[in-house]
Amino acid sequence: MNTEQTVVVKCPYCAQEFEVLVDCSIEHQEYAEECGTCDRPVELIIDVSPEGEAAVRTRSEDV
Numbered sequence: 001m002n003t004e005q006t007v008v009v010k011c012p013y014c015a016q017e018f019e020v021l022v023d024c025s026i027e028h029q030e031y032a033e034e035c036g037t038c039d040r041p042v043e044l045i046i047d048v049s050p051e052g053e054a055a056v057r058t059r060s061e062d063v
């Protein structure tokens with residue numbers, strides 16, 4: 001079974017969309033991924049539903 005899902009997220013800094021690979025075997029995870037366009041760390045908050053659907057929210061690190 002393939003537990004990896006590609007999800008398109010939008011960079012909170014430069015609004016560029018990019019793809020992240022989500023491991024759906026983990027119900028909840030948070031980590032930072034560098035935006036390929038502006039090189040800033042985008043915080044990803046990922047929740048996987050019982051159906052295996054990944055929902056990804058983004059957050060900027062500097063407020």
Ligand SMILES: [Zn+2]
Nearest residue numbers: 011014035038
């Ligand atoms: Zn960016």
